[in-house]
Amino acid sequence: MIITAITTIAAFVFFFLYIxxxxxxxxxxxxxxxxxxxxxxxxxxxxxxxxxxxxxxKESAMEAIRYNGYVPExxxxxxxxxxxxxHYLIDADRFPVMTLMKHFNLDxxxxxxxxxxxxxxxxxxxxxxxxxxxxxxxxxxxIFQITAIENKYGHxxxxxxxxxxxxEDSQARMDQIYKDLKAKQKERLSAFPQLGAGAAGDKKIxx
Numbered sequence: 001m002i003i004t005a006i007t008t009i010a011a012f013v014f015f016f017l018y019i020x021x022x023x024x025x026x027x028x029x030x031x032x033x034x035x036x037x038x039x040x041x042x043x044x045x046x047x048x049x050x051x052x053x054x055x056x057x058k059e060s061a062m063e064a065i066r067y068n069g070y071v072p073e074x075x076x077x078x079x080x081x082x083x084x085x086x087h088y089l090i091d092a093d094r095f096p097v098m099t100l101m102k103h104f105n106l107d108x109x110x111x112x113x114x115x116x117x118x119x120x121x122x123x124x125x126x127x128x129x130x131x132x133x134x135x136x137x138x139x140x141x142x143i144f145q146i147t148a149i150e151n152k153y154g155h156x157x158x159x160x161x162x163x164x165x166x167x168e169d170s171q172a173r174m175d176q177i178y179k180d181l182k183a184k185q186k187e188r189l190s191a192f193p194q195l196g197a198g199a200a201g202d203k204k205i206x207x
Contacts, residue, residue: 052154058092064157083164098150100163102171105140106134112182113139119177123170128172144170 052129054060062079070081077093091099120132120142129148136142144167150156 010095016131047122050154052152052157054153056095056098056156058095058152060100060153061090061092061095061156064153064160067157068160082202084168088164088167096149096151097147098156099147100167101143101145102167103135103141103143105110110141112185115178115181115185116142119174122177123174125127127166127170127173130173132170132174146170 025134044164056064058074058079062072065079065081069172072079072081072084074092077091079090079092081088086102089101089103117134120134123130123132129146131145131147133143133145135143146166148159148163151158
């Protein structure tokens with residue numbers, strides 16, 4: 001009697017577990033089917049290229065200049081724009097070599113050119129990336145320049161104002177060095193007036 005009861009209870013338990021397992025499988029199959037339907041209905045994500053990764057060329061360089069609040073103009077292979085009242089140029093034919101420069105006319109007769117050369121060399125040595133160059137056979141022009149490798153629109157866009165600051169720092173640094181060299185020259189001439197006379201007067205570099 002007891003054995004029969006135990007057997008009956010065990011059979012009931014196994015039957016109950018079987019029913020639960022069957023229900024679990026049915027529920028799992030239903031959930032999997034729903035997930036599959038949702039996945040099929042969901043469109044594939046569209047991969048959008050990052051615009052900052054575009055190659056730097058003449059058009060994207062002009063766009064980067066506009067992004068920073070300046071108005072670029074195309075002049076042959078040059079890109080020109082004004083920043084803080086100063087005229088800047090970019091050689092658009094050399095990308096990914098990006099050359100940004102500011103040019104001034106220079107009258108060699110109004111300057112102590114040997115001191116100008118010394119100041120230019122010191123600026124080029126002191127300021128990373130900044131260069132000072134003289135142009136023309138008679139050195140009647142001077143350029144403050146920075147050159148960098150710029151492959152992407154986004155990096156150039158983010159660095160443009162820093163490049164302009166480097167050129168401004170180069171110009172200010174040369175002005176100060178030239179004045180210091182002139183002052184030392186005057187001291188020597190005061191101590192030894194026979195060394196020379198009629199040196200060019202003080203003036204701000206290319207103001």
